Amino acid sequence: MPKVKNWQIGREMEYPYEDKRPKKQVAYVFDTNKCIACQTCSSACKTTWTSGPGQESMFWNNTETKPYGFYPKAWDVKLLKNLGEQTWEGDTYTGKTVFEEPPAGERIKGHLPAYEDYANPNVGEDEVFGLIEKGAFFGSVHNAWMFYLTRICNHCTYPACLAACPRKAIYKRDDGIVLVDQTRCRGYKECVKACPYKKVFFNMVTRTSEKCIACYPLLEKGEQPRCVQTCIGKIRLMSWLSKPGEAKEDNPLDYIVLIKKVALPLYPQSGTEPNVYYIPPVHVPREFLLQMFGPGVDEAIQTYKAVRSDPKLLAAFLLFGNTSKIITRFAYNEKEAIGFNEKGEEVVRVPFTEPFFEREMFDAKLQVYRHNTA
């Protein structure tokens, strides 16, 4: 089996196909600290792409509460179990990926969920881990925790779904988007079983597998995907990630992911090199985060917490949710962050500090009083 270089696990690994990174790679940054689980992203995606027969319980975008939320049921508990012992030495993953030592007769270590496993996308929502100590409720800080993890297909550099398909009906485009060819798919469900993130779904009406298409019709017009555009928490940014070693200082995604390393892949130990990068939640126990985002967690949180004294990183963060256009280059001055598209045109300008307005209590033009009480 060919060997490929996976920068997220700091080593080479086995993969059924030769190493061939796309020209550019679709990638996303999600800031978990800002997500409020409003599910606007889930609804946006659902009403755009998956509202037909056979797609009833299909959420290409879902937002689950950790640690007790899963969609489909127990997806990551099963992934971790399948991976076996997961060890890191520094930045090198010394355990096995889903591609290495699969069970006899299988291409990938995976599991096929049952239909019912998709029935409760909101299971565990808002449930906290731990008990709130007596009295802590009235104090300032308590130790119980939970956080929201919003998930889409990771458009992996080494997709497990693609590797598992015996028909080669899944392909990765030159912009990194991973698609199921709906003319070739024969519904074997091998991809559903293989995807570590359970982001390929089986449609029992078309009898084929379906997945997030990264809203490619929008991307091809220079616009960010639906789930990114509609996010009211402004937690998301989508752009093109450069190849490792070719990071550009003025590409906001490169800067956040490859240079500042403040956003991390989800379960990098899967080996697929997922391309949705998460800023880890700052309040969650480190053991949990290390398991979920790998060894870069402490540093990422430190950098994140120091963002106020890092105007360049802050400028990159301010680009989130402020334009529908894809920002491929950014700059900043004392007052503003500025984003440019692939053609070099300015598409957004965001002030570091929102202007402050004070209004008279009586509006003379409309002849009304403004007040806070009803």
Place this chain on the structure above:
Amino acid sequence: MQNFKCIVITLLRTSRSKFYVLSSMFFFLSSLAMAQEIRAPHVVLGNSFFEKLNPNAAEWNQISEQIIQMLPQNITTPSIFKTTVSQLKVKALHNNKWVAARLEWEDKTRDANVSLDHASDACAIQFPLKEMDKTSPFMGGKDFPVEIIHWKAIWQQDIEDHYQTVKDLYPNTYFETYQFGIQAATQVKNPISEPARKTPVEELVAAGFGTLTHQSVEDSFAWGSWENGKWTVVLAHKMTTRDPNDPVLKAGKNSLIAFAIWEGSSKNVGARKNYAPWIPLVLEAKK
């Protein structure tokens, strides 16, 4: 002989240079299968016998039966390691224009649905398209393609009953926004997703693993019946057609035939199947 065949298969499975061994061994393998043959006598029958197939037609009573041992497909991944259907009973006949094979196997459950939890029962026969002795029984190979005639229980159910809906399997499903939905695979005319199906049989060509390609069906028919824990399926194919992707079958001239069976409740699908490699098919000349 059967045990010996299993040993060869195990050897193939464990070998590092699997494909090298595979290519040099399959002649040997197919010659092992030569131990039996399927004789298709010439029977005076109208074409309607083949075009309106009845698996229980009396004409089959006089035809002798061959029992074929099935093997679990583990030459390539994904695989199975235990047969889910271990024996297949085969009869064959022809009328110089059409050849038909009648496959009978035990299956306690009739599976004619697909979902994450369901897979459909199915069967297939395969013919070499070019030099018989150079064609691999495992989906053919480059330059030596095969034709596959594939019957699926769910496709027959699509015709006999109706195209499967979600409520057929999960009756309490409730959903309110169907009006926006599109069905991508149906729109791009994927034969798997055809809502107004006319035939339960699919003709395919393959030239190696992963190359299975749909052909528009013109030259085959199939129909199955499940009774008392047993499937009986008849597959018929025109002996000569103008299609270069169809085999040329002539009375008095031998060919090869291979079989595959999928058992739905064991989640058999795609390469996870039971198979029997090439067996000589003797198309007897008119007496």
